[in-house]
Amino acid sequence: MPEPLVEIRHLAKSYTRGGQVVPVLSDITLDIHPGDFTALMGPSGSGKTTLLNLIAGIDKPDAGVLRVEGVDIGALGERELADWRATHVGFIFQFYNLIPVLTAFENVELPLILTGLSRAERRERVELTLSVVGLADRMKHYPNELSGGQQQRVAIARAVVGDPTLIVADEPTGDLDRVSAADILAMMQRLNRELGKTIIMVTHDLNAAKAAKTIIHLEKGELLVPA
């Protein structure tokens, strides 16, 4: 068994709402291995998005250990965490979260701006990635000139262009029609299968979850079926 890429031990997280502490995740222990395609499922409020946010390093746990490639990301400071995310995590959001004033090319280029790559190198990588997601001919288009499915493909290209260790996707098909959703899921499967990308996807749609290799259920902040 290879070393886990994501190693979670007794993770807990709670929020304070209206002066009350509301536990969201409690005692989560979980391993995700390199090359996994994991779906996190559960009803609303089960804590699946919170768990994804913690793994992606955009939120911090209250207790427990969360290591990615051996790095305890819960112990990193804000600046270190930002640098870590820039090099290790690719994000896919439900509503795409593209920057509307940037073209498809420029949106995909965003993560590379933070690297030391030259302009020519960035151009080469962005063009290659956009052709992989089938949008080579839409590079100069702005998000509002693209369909929902195309926007999500741009978002996928943005997520993978920096060759991150991990891709996190929060309801990536939640805002798409059935055909576009199937297209996106097929693309994610290809990324996982052909490029070996480790993907963690939050979804409440069982059909979407079936695209993953592993399905993990969460309910009331606890794991029901550990991987």
Add this chain to the structure above:
Amino acid sequence: MFLLKLVLRNAFRHRLRTFLTVTGLAVAVLAYGMLQTVVDAWYAGAAAASATRLVTRSAISLAVWLPASYEARIRGMEGVKRVARSNWFGGVYQEPKNFFPQFAVSDNYLDLYPEFVLTEAERAAWLRDRKGCLVGRQLADKFGFKVGDVLPIRGTIYPGTWEFVIRGVFDGAEPGKVTNHLLFHWDYLNETMRKAKRRADAVGVYIVGIDDIDSAAAIAVNIDAEFRNSLAETLTESEQAFQLGFVAMSDQIIAAIRIVSYVVILIILAVMANTMAMSARERTSEYATLKAIGFGPRFLALLILGESLLICALGGALGMALTLPAAAFFKTVAAIFPIFAVSGGTLLAQAACALAVALTAAIVPAARAARVRIVDGLRAIA
């Protein structure tokens, strides 16, 4: 480079909003510049005053005359090089709206004012003619006066209609010098008043020429000491202080103008702050996305600050560019001030106001964007 590109595109994302904000800023900066120029125009006389001239007047009031006999005593005092007489005439040419200053002056008056240039021939012609007068170039141009013209002026302080023959037109030695006044012989005024047995041998003010600027205060004290306990005590001050005394009469108006100019800037600051706050609030999820990708809080703060600076630079530059023609137009249609020129200081103050508005308006949205938690920001659209 990427930051600049994003700043530029964000600034013009809502073109109507940006257009209106830039227009508002331009109008505010223009209004500020015009109001400051009005204040400057008020002080223009004092600013043009010479440090080598003192003005001696009655200690009681400007409306009280001094005896003509004081001239010789002042001239004899240590440090005094020249003394000239000057009386405010206050006449009306044709109708009151044609107001311009007229002074009855001693023949040596222009010796104390090298900033006014007159040909020797014209000066000689003026000195020869008891009823002769000199007019400034701006005044001559305004009314179309030329040498040889006879000007009938109705006296208000000195009754009757006085006729003066223009014997010369003086220019300013430097561009921008105010030359909108008329000078005529004090002797002509005095002889006429003597005949009328009224206000003869009365001098409005003495212009005292000195060479040593450092001794000005001591000379002024000595002159006033000379006439202390006399029937007509004097007050001697620098020409600038004398001019500022006039300005002080309008202190409250000037203060009101200044306050209005600052209020205009405060209003546009509020508008700009609202624009930036709205823009930043609308883009919360974008900032969160950029943060998630790895962009730091400093980048986000610079993004907002840059946009604010760009909009204010456009509005400020437009306002400043409009100030010069607006001032020229104002001078043409409302010839209240002889000098109504936009100073470099005013342009700098306009630029400083635009910069201050940009920085102040961006502070809160930039701080908020920098501090936004990614999780909260992403939820802003979800």
